[in-house]
Amino acid sequence: MNNLKIKKICCVGAGYVGGPTMAVIADHCSDLKVNVVDRNEERIRNWNHKDISNLPIYEKGLDQIIKRTRNKNLFFSTKIEDAIAEADMIFISVNTPIKNKGLGAGQTSDLRWVESCARKISLHAKGHTIVVEKSTLPVRTAKTIKDILFASNDDLNEKNKKTFSVLSNPEFLAEGTAILNLEKPDRILIGGEDKKSIEALVEIYLRWVPRKKIITTNLWSSELSKLTSNAFLAQRISSINSISAICESSGADVYEVANAIGKDTRIGSQFLNPGPGFGGSCFKKDILNLVYLCNYFGLSEVASFWESIVRINQWQQDRIYKKIVESLFGNISGKKIAILGFAFKAGTNDTRESPAISISKNLLLEGAKLAIHDPKVQPSQIQNDLSDYLLTQEDNNKDLKNNKSNLMFFTDIYQAAEGAHALIIITEWDNYKKIDWNIISKNMSKPSWVFDTRGILAKDKINKYGINFWQLGDGSGKN
Ligand code: NAD
Numbered sequence: 001m002n003n004l005k006i007k008k009i010c011c012v013g014a015g016y017v018g019g020p021t022m023a024v025i026a027d028h029c030s031d032l033k034v035n036v037v038d039r040n041e042e043r044i045r046n047w048n049h050k051d052i053s054n055l056p057i058y059e060k061g062l063d064q065i066i067k068r069t070r071n072k073n074l075f076f077s078t079k080i081e082d083a084i085a086e087a088d089m090i091f092i093s094v095n096t097p098i099k100n101k102g103l104g105a106g107q108t109s110d111l112r113w114v115e116s117c118a119r120k121i122s123l124h125a126k127g128h129t130i131v132v133e134k135s136t137l138p139v140r141t142a143k144t145i146k147d148i149l150f151a152s153n154d155d156l157n158e159k160n161k162k163t164f165s166v167l168s169n170p171e172f173l174a175e176g177t178a179i180l181n182l183e184k185p186d187r188i189l190i191g192g193e194d195k196k197s198i199e200a201l202v203e204i205y206l207r208w209v210p211r212k213k214i215i216t217t218n219l220w221s222s223e224l225s226k227l228t229s230n231a232f233l234a235q236r237i238s239s240i241n242s243i244s245a246i247c248e249s250s251g252a253d254v255y256e257v258a259n260a261i262g263k264d265t266r267i268g269s270q271f272l273n274p275g276p277g278f279g280g281s282c283f284k285k286d287i288l289n290l291v292y293l294c295n296y297f298g299l300s301e302v303a304s305f306w307e308s309i310v311r312i313n314q315w316q317q318d319r320i321y322k323k324i325v326e327s328l329f330g331n332i333s334g335k336k337i338a339i340l341g342f343a344f345k346a347g348t349n350d351t352r353e354s355p356a357i358s359i360s361k362n363l364l365l366e367g368a369k370l371a372i373h374d375p376k377v378q379p380s381q382i383q384n385d386l387s388d389y390l391l392t393q394e395d396n397n398k399d400l401k402n403n404k405s406n407l408m409f410f411t412d413i414y415q416a417a418e419g420a421h422a423l424i425i426i427t428e429w430d431n432y433k434k435i436d437w438n439i440i441s442k443n444m445s446k447p448s449w450v451f452d453t454r455g456i457l458a459k460d461k462i463n464k465y466g467i468n469f470w471q472l473g474d475g476s477g478k479n
């Protein structure tokens with residue numbers, strides 16, 4: 001019989017993971033009080049916004065869950081210390097981006113937010129607390145967290161000493177399908193040493209997840225499985241993207257190839273969609289983390305194997321940009337180019353590491369005027385993303401700054417395409433599949449080009465209006 005009865009949960013970090021994950025837990029466990037805390041006041045204000053369409057994160061089905069649970073057993077606040085003090089179980093769900101300076105810069109995770117979170121927990125927790133790593137972390141971070149948690153005990157007398165147990169419970173949700181993934185996960189992974197703490201967390205998930213889907217491992221296997229899982233998924237994308245280039249050169253069609261290989265049950269059909277390269281906040285950072293670990297352990301061959309996945313991903317984005325420039329006679333200076341889709345994938349408003357950023361940046365540097373359309377991403381976000389690049393590019397790229405006014409935003413696809421020399425599909429939003437090419441063909445500059453990096457358009461429907469068409473991985477022009 002498990003005697004660690006959890007009544008109050010705290011989650012530090014109200015982001016893409018913390019918000020939806022805790023909402024689903026609260027929805028299934030009405031007897032638990034779930035406090036989601038964040039130091040970002042605006043984010044918390046939006047989670048508490050009366051108008052449910054103002055939630056800081058767009059995920060299908062999330063609004064309904066928030067309606068059912070908010071201010072009943074799910075609370076969003078900035079009172080981090082209070083929530084820590086009353087919690088029996090604390091999830092750390094803060095951001096873990098790649099370090100941008102110092103030791104391991106560009107490779108290992110910046111753990112400053114995890115560390116500050118652990119320090120706060122160490123100071124404010126009371127009695128026995130189970131601390132759960134929800135953030136994706138380098139292997140053996142649990143040891144660092146433990147060391148920090150127990151450090152505050154040094155100043156306490158024996159009677160007041162606190163106890164902690166640390167679990168790893170990585171999150172596998174994908175943006176755009178977060179609620180579905182949380183409601184029906186392929187598996188729940190819990191790593192830890194203390195059986196009672198593991199069982200306490202298992203009992204929470206058991207409210208809606210079948211026991212056979214709950215895997216328990218040691219801490220390090222759990223931490224490493226998360227990195228490995230993302231690395232394998234990203235590896236499939238780089239593999240099929242590398243094949244897309246061979247298809248274009250050889251006369252094969254990457255969709256036919258993907259379909260043919262995916263029918264082999266040992267390979268499987270998922271994650272074989274070629275595209276402009278993987279984006280999102282995690283694939284690149286998690287692989288780079290793995291690379292860093294490999295080098296740390298002296299496994300340089302293993303490191304370069306995984307590093308190549310990231311290299312191919314960047315190469316794919318670069319070759320698309322080059323294809324566009326070459327097709328437009330090697331000169332895009334002053335030409336209007338419509339970019340359809342800026343999110344890193346359909347179904348989300350997230351643009352982190354979106355291939356649209358690097359492709360747009362290169363087009364801007366060549367002097368193009370970009371007309372950007374995305375059904376979910378705010379223009380201010382896009383402006384930020386492109387000026388972020390400027391910041392990292394040093395002085396020699398000052399041109400980009402001058403081109404800032406060459407960014408135009410449209411809520412109407414047809415207006416975005418008006419007068420454009422080229423139209424590029426970067427995100428696979430459904431409404432791009434329903435474009436009326438007859439209208440578009442009349443309004444674009446001639447010769448007009450459409451570049452479909454997601455394989456969502458039918459060539460014959462576009463060619464018949466006299467538009468030049470390039471589709472990623474389509475080598476049929478070679479025949
Ligand atoms: P996010 O940036 O959306 O959210 C993190 C939040 O933590 C921010 O709102 C930030 O203000 C808050 N925060 C940071 N430090 C804090 C502190 N000390 N106290 C209080 N609040 C603090 O990040 P995310 O996308 O939710 O990712 C969180 C973690 O989950 C990362 O490690 C990521 O790798 C992992 N992950 C993300 C996804 C995804 O789809 N986004 C999926 C699986 C795992």
Ligand code: UGA
Nearest residue numbers: 171172173174175237271272273275278279280282344345
């Ligand atoms: C990914 C994983 O799928 C999640 O399991 C994981 O929890 C998460 O990372 C994380 O750790 O953050 P996410 O990045 O939200 O989820 O989205 P994916 O659906 O995996 O797509 C990532 C990128 O790969 C997108 O740019 C997408 O367009 C691209 N992709 C995906 C392809 O180009 N082809 C595919 O076949 C699949």
